[in-house]
Amino acid sequence: MSDDLPGSPATAPDGLTAPHAVYEACLERGVLAFQACARCSAAIFPPRGRCSQCGADALTWRASAGRATVYSTTVLTPRDRAAHAVVLVNLDEGYRMMSRIDDSEVAIDERVTVEIAQVDGRALPLFVRNGGDR
Amino acid sequence: MTDERALRGRVAIVGVAESDLGEVGPGVTALDLAEQASGRALDDAGLTIADVDAVFSHSAFYAMPTVTLAERLGVRPRYTDSTAIGGSSFLAHLRHAAAAIDAGLCEVALIAYGSNQRSAAGGLVPSAQNHIPSYETPFGARLPVSAYALAAARHMHQFGTTREHLAEVAVAARRWAQLNPAAFEQSDLTIDDVLGSRMVSSPLTVRDCCLVTDGGGAVVVTSADRARDLPRPPVFYLGGAEAHWHTSISQMDDLTMTAASETGARAFDLAGLRPTDVDVVELYDAFTINTLLFLEDLGFCAKGEAGDFVTGGAIAPGGRLPVNTNGGGLSYCHPGMYGIFTLIESTRQLRGEAGDRQVSDVHVALAHGNGGMLSSQVTVLLGDDSTL
Missing domain, CATH: 2.40.50 (OB fold (Dihydrolipoamide Acetyltransferase, E2P))
Structure with a gap:
């Protein structure tokens, strides 16, 4: 996992995998979350399953500085x-x-x-x- | 067929009609209006339901629109297409019909629409309820108008476009409407009237927004060969293109550049024409900013220059380019999905039957449809027999 992705690392709350559910749960914890692609480094929003820039199944959750x-x-x-x-x-x-x-x-x-x-x-x-x- | 250019001139519009427009009153349904327009368009074409073997439709009022409409009409189609991309759907239907007719999948296509949103709801009836999360609706936007307002604000910021430029579009539409007895709004409208009217979502006032009316329309399409045996002068399909790049306004890369920049270029290329060849332009003017964006994106003027391009009545009757000669969605009719009316008016102008608003010497018409939040874009070029 590259550290030069946009934003800072964020963890999906336990047991959650569905993109919108993770986003909402992060917001409830005070974190504005988005996704970044570990292959092409694109910042992705709104939440989804795969990267819409390169198609990779490589999205990872990140926290925005807002x-x-x-x-x-x-x-x-x-x-x-x-x-x-x-x-x-x-x-x-x-x-x-x-x-x-x-x-x-x-x-x-x-x-x-x-x-x-x-x-x-x-x-x-x-x-x-x-x-x-x- | 390996080259879409081969579709040029292969099919033609042979019948068009509106249903009753404006405010039809209680008891008349959206399906009644679609049926009425269909019957009138077939009468115009010299055809009957027995000739129709393909149905194309979209509706905000009933599910499975072609299935519902075909039962009502008594048509059992062998080709059916309810492509639902908002107000531009009906222009996409024309391109799909052209391909299907040319491929022998059907012979006579009926494209139809009806809406009684004014009488039934008094406002826009959206096509479907989303059962997925929205990343826009919680923030208090009034959609769709706020989406178009955001585009207008950005265009103003980036290019110095003014509210007066937007108002020019509304005034030009009204002046055309005053030449069209079927137009809903006939009263005089000035730039100052537009500037002084109620702000809905800045910088757009209520006069920068389309009407909320009832209405339906229908278009009958068949092969060019068969069209020549029918009573009305054929209006030939010269080329068409569809594109969509986003659905939510927040996901539109550049608020000043729509997918019409792609569809216009492709449609002109397929038709072998340029913007200077176009005699009348029928654009989907749900909001005044649409007309400015589409004039730029379709190549009638450079990006950022549409405000100056329309100034001084330049797209009004007697101006340099006749745009929205029926009065458009701003002053003639807007039942929620306006696209089919761009095809109807293009056909009438090409046939020379537009009455007081007839533009002289019309051989090429451009119809352009828009859907969603500047989302789906479809451009169609039509011509009379001199263009073949």
């Missing part, structure tokens, strides 16, 4: 709650995910950091602004 750059953002203003931004963020480890930032001022290219929160009884990886840094 630092990212905003790739795009859209602001929604629901009637029943405050305005929020739905964002696509590029994680430093080399993958992209959707998330939410409860600050509609967030802009493309801004640096943001994950903050795992309990929402409706489940752990969700939300992000917060790093004070407007680029």
Whole structure:
């Protein structure tokens, strides 16, 4: 197992092998998990069974540092709650995910950091602004 | 056949029709509309259900769409295809029908669609419920509009595209709709109206988003040889291409570049044509950003320049390029999956039967379908007999 894979090593909670179940269990423990391919080193998200870059059956669980750059953002203003931004963020480890930032001022290219929160009884990886840094 | 180019001109659209459109009211089902459009398209083609031996359909309202529709119509097909790739499905069906007819697997293909989403639900009825986890829905996005909003925001950031550029697309669509008696929205619309309307998911306002209507459509396809014996002028299939690169918007590599960049290039290559050869362009405009992205990706202008390309009414009636001459999904009709209407309008323009909105001297039409979150893309080139 190569140590130069993106992120840091992460262990699947005991007994779990199904990709989504591992991801959710890691989140509940406060870890933003993703997968990396031991053959081609690609960072892979969302979770799956085999590498979608090279096809190898060689995915291994990794922990993200949760630092990212905003790739795009859209602001929604629901009637029943405050305005929020739905964002696509590029994680430093080399993958992209959707998330939410409860600050509609967030802009493309801004640096943001994950903050795992309990929402409706489940752990969700939300992000917060790093004070407007680029 | 070893080269797809051999399909060029081998099949033709011989009948097209819409069902009743707009708001059909309570009691009329999606299947009723698909049936109605099918019957009218067969009448237009001078054919009957006895001639149909292939059925192509997709629906958000009933499972096994071709099986359901064929029973209703009284058709027992020997070729059946419910390819479900969202709003572009019906353009994919045309390419599949072309290959199947040319291979002798069937002779007369009916492609049909119906939706009563406005009367039944008042909003978009999605095609299927996913029973797998989503890595997007927990974050409060309003899908699909937020996906297109993210693409628009990125295009603005990267290329300096403005909300005024997006509004130009909505205004051009409305001006075409005002020439189409079947269009749902006929009232005047200005750039300022679009800019001042309710924001749904920034930077897209309600006027950057397509209509929510009822409606159905159908297209009848057969071999070029048989088409020449039928009453309507044949509209020949010159080439088509399908591609999809992602399903979730978070997995789209570059939000400013869709798979239409692949399908456009392939379809033009198969047809032996270039964008400058196209006389009318019918694009899947579920949102104003779609039109900008597809004009770029299909090669009508360079990447990043569509905002300037559409400015000053350039794609409106009398502009430099006629785009969405029926008024599009933005102002004419959008029952949830708009693709079949790009084929219907292309056919009418090529036949010269588009009334007040008829573009002069039309020989080549491009129809482009989109599905999901800028996901599936299908491009089809059609032509009259001068293109063979």
